[in-house]
Amino acid sequence: MDDSTLHPLLQSLDEDQRAVAQQLRGPVCVIAGPGSGKTRVISHRIAYGVSTGVYDPAKVLAVTYTNKAAAELRTRMRQLGVLAVSVRTFHAAALSQLQFFWPQLTGAQAPRLAPSKLGLLREVSEQLKLKLDTEQLLAVQSKAEFYRYTLSEPNESNFQIDAKLSLEQFLNFLDSYQAMKRERKLVDWEDAVALATGMFRSEPQLLEQFRQQYRFFTVDEYQDISPLQQALLETWLDDREELCVVGDPRQTIYSFAGANPEFLLGFSERFPAANVFELNRNYRSSIEIVDYANRILGPDQVAQRPLSSRPKFVEYSNSLSESQAIAARISNLIRDGGEPGEMAVLVRSNHQIDTLETELVEKGIAIQVRGAGRFFAKPEVVQAMQALRALLVSDSNKPTFASVSDVLRSLGWKQQGSGETWENLNWFLTVLDELGGNPSIQDYIRELQERERSGHEPAKNAVTLATIHSTKGLEWRYVFVAGVSDSVFPPSRSGEAQLPEERRLFFVAVTRAQELLEVSFTADRGRSVLLGNHS
DSSP states (O other), rough: OOOGSSOOOGSSSSSHHHHHHHOOOSSSSEETTTSSSSSHHHHHHHHHHTTSOOOOOOGGEESSSSSSHHHHHHHHHHHOOOOSEEEEEHHHHHHHHHHHHHHHSSSSOOOOOOOOOHHHHHHHHHHHTTTOOOHHHHHHHHHHHHHHHHHHOTTTOOOOOSSSSHHHOOOOOOOHHHHHHHHHHHEEEHHHHHHHHHHHHHHHHHHHHHHHHOOOOOOOOOOOHHHHHHHHHHHHTOOOOOOEEEEOOGGGGGGGTOOTTHHHTTTTHHHOOOOOEOOOSSSSHHHHHHHHHHHHOOSEEEOOOOOOOOOOEEEEESHHOOOOOOOOHHHHHHHHTGGGGGGEEEEESGGHHHHHHHHHHHHHOEEEESOHHHHHHHHHHHHHHHHHHHGGGOOOOOOHHHHHHHHHHHHTOSSSSOOOHHHHHHHHHHHHHHSSSSHHHHHHHHHHHHHHHHHHOOSSEEEEEEEGGGGTOOOOOEEEOOOTTBBTTBBTTTGGGGGGHHHHHHHHHTTTTEEEEEEEEETOOOOOTTTTTOO
C-alpha cells in the first residue's frame, strides 16, 4: 500500500506496528521485543482510535508499570494531539479511584498515602525493640511487598529473609505495621491496589460508575503484572474484552516482586478471540548487539540499525581494576566527544556501584546513580515535598501552578537561577508542565509521590550508574555491563531455579545498548555462567 494513502497517524509506523494500531477493538495481545517501538505503537493506536471516532478519549485508561513509562506515554499522547486520555501506573490509578470513591462510600476522606514506608517500618522496629538497620528494613519491606503482590501468606516453606527475624517475629512485625497505618489512617501503595479492588467488588454501584467512566484499557509491560494488580484489572473489566496488553516474556525480571509472566503467556487462553501480534524489529541496537542478544534469548529480533562495533568482552584481575579501566574508557569517550548522558554502567547489585562511583568521581566525571533515591533524599527536595503535601489540607483557591510556585519561592527558588539546588526545586515545575500545566493539587501530589515510589528522578547529562533492574525501558549509546562474574551475576545465593530469570536480566542489560557494548568480568572470581560460549 502507498503510504501516502494511509491515515497520517499510521504513516510513520512499520507494517507490524501498523497492524497493531489498526486493531482497535480488543482483546489484543502484543509481544514487543526490545527497541521495537512499543510506546510508539501504544500511543499511535490510541490516537488513531480517537481520530477515527472509535474511542472517546475520556473513556480510555492506559496503565503502565513504571511512572517514567507513564510520563513518556503522556508526552507522546500530547504530541499526537490527544489530551483527555488517562495514563497512570496501577498504583496511581488505584489511589486515584480510592480517593474519589471512598468519600461516597464512607462519608469520610480516604486514608492518606504514607509519606514514607521505610520511616514507618523503622518506627515499628523501634517499637518492637528490634535492632534492624536500613538494609534489613528494606529486606523486610521487600518480603512484605512480595506477599501482598502475590496474594500469598508467609509460612515455613516460603519464608526466607535477609534480616535477623524468625517467621513469628516477621508476622508480628507486619501486624504492628498494619496497626500503625490503621491508627494513623494511612495506606501504602499495596493497600491502595487491594482496597480499590475490594471496594469495587463489594460495592456494585461504585463499580458501575467506574465502568461508565472507562471502557477501553491498555496495559504496558504486562509480563510484570502481579496477581494483586491482575485482580484489580479483572475487576475493572468484568466480562468486557476491550483490553490491549503489551509485553515481552523475555524481559520478566521482577519475579522477586511478584511479577508473573503467565498472565501474558496465557492471554489467548483467557481470551480465545484475542488478536496476537509480534513486534520483533529492533530499532535501538546495532546488528552485532542484536545478534549477541539473540544468542542469549532468541533468535527473534531483527536488527534495523547499521553495523557499529562488535560487543567486547574483557577480563580484569579484580573489581577495583575493572572499575578503574571502565572509568578510563568513559573518560576517553568523553574526551573524543561523547556525551556523559549517553553512557551507562550497569551492574547486578547495588553494592557494586560504590567502587565505580569513586573512580568516576576521581576523574571529574559527572554521574547519576539511578534508583538509589538520592534525589528525593536531598534536603531541599524533602522540604519541598513536605510543603507541597500540606497544600492538600489548605483552603487556597489559587490555581495549582500558583500554589506550587509560592511554595518553591518560599524555599529560595526564583524565576531565573542556576546551581544544583535551583535545578532540584525547578524540577517540581517541570513535573507540573508534564501534567499539562494546571492539574488538580491532588493529581499533582499523587504524581510526585508516585515518582518518589518508582525512583523516577530527573535526568542529567551525566554517566548513569545503575542496577539492571532499574533500567527497564531505558537506552544509552554506550553501555558497560560490569561484574558479570561467577557468584556475582548471578549472585551466589541464586540456585538453578533462578538461572532463567538471571539470564533474562542479562538480556535486558545487553539490549539497553545502541552502539557500543562492553561486558566485563574478573579473574579472581571467573566468568559468569551467563556468558557461556557466547563471547
